[in-house]
Amino acid sequence: AQKVTQAQTEISVVEKEDVTLDCVYETRDTTYYLFWYKQPPSGELVFLIRRNSFDEQNEISGRYSWNFQKSTSSFNFTITASQVVDSAVYFCAFSGGYQKVTFGTGTKLQVIP
Amino acid sequence: GAVVSQHPSWVICKSGTSVKIECRSLDFQATTMFWYRQFPKQSLMLMATSNEGSKATYEQGVEKDKFLINHASLTLSTLTVTSAHPEDSSFYICSAREPRANTGELFFGEGSRLTVL
Numbered sequence: 001a002q003k004v005t006q007a008q009t010e011i012s013v014v015e016k017e018d019v020t021l022d023c024v025y026e027t028r029d030t031t032y033y034l035f036w037y038k039q040p041p042s043g044e045l046v047f048l049i050r051r052n053s054f055d056e057q058n059e060i061s062g063r064y065s066w067n068f069q070k071s072t073s074s075f076n077f078t079i080t081a082s083q084v085v086d087s088a089v090y091f092c093a094f095s096g097g098y099q100k101v102t103f104g105t106g107t108k109l110q111v112i113p
Numbered sequence: 114g115a116v117v118s119q120h121p122s123w124v125i126c127k128s129g130t131s132v133k134i135e136c137r138s139l140d141f142q143a144t145t146m147f148w149y150r151q152f153p154k155q156s157l158m159l160m161a162t163s164n165e166g167s168k169a170t171y172e173q174g175v176e177k178d179k180f181l182i183n184h185a186s187l188t189l190s191t192l193t194v195t196s197a198h199p200e201d202s203s204f205y206i207c208s209a210r211e212p213r214a215n216t217g218e219l220f221f222g223e224g225s226r227l228t229v230l
Contacts, residue, residue, distance in 0.1 A: 035219070043204055045221040091156065093219075100147060101208070101219050103157045
């Protein structure tokens with residue numbers, strides 16, 4: 001069975017600080033997908049990134065970057081120069097191909113001005 | 114990108130009534146849709162997998178008679194909360210995959226917040 005662990009329940013940072021959200025997964029699948037979603041207070045889920053198990057290249061998108069390490073089964077998410085608008089709950093999720101998506105418990109990020 | 118739409122976004126109902134939530138894939142056909150439930154300050158829990166033209170597959174612990182799922186067409190799945198009670202108050206989110214993309218990405222609806230008085 002798949003499992004996604006987000007050990008950080010809540011994180012508070014001061015604006016402009018960098019912050020890394022951790023995600024560790026467990027699976028026996030060789031083909032799978034990893035996701036990060038943002039859920040602002042309004043509730044909707046905002047897709048941030050998808051990574052498949054064959055692509056370990058790290059990715060950068062503006063202030064966001066992701067570090068995928070198969071050796072440690074981790075898919076960490078870093079926000080540089082955080083802003084108040086980054087305050088939200090962030091979910092890491094796992095999917096074994098076309099199977100159901102399993103979500104982590106989420107990390108609530110609060111960026112203090 | 115693919116779009117999944119839910120309706121209504123907010124619904125308040127009296128205890129004992131039934132509420133229907135619609136989930137539509139707007140620009141693609143979805144043979145499979147997923148229904149999630151999220152309690153306040155908690156993660157998303159998969160309730161059931163909705164399969165077009167066949168019965169939904171429910172996760173363990175989810176009452177089939179309580180949460181009726183119908184996937185009558187390739188673009189529409191509905192979740193009906195029957196005889197709703199205050200403990201059914203929650204945020205319900207549907208999702209679907211775009212089969213042509215073959216990427217495994219899951220597209221989510223905007224969510225429906227149900228409050229049962």
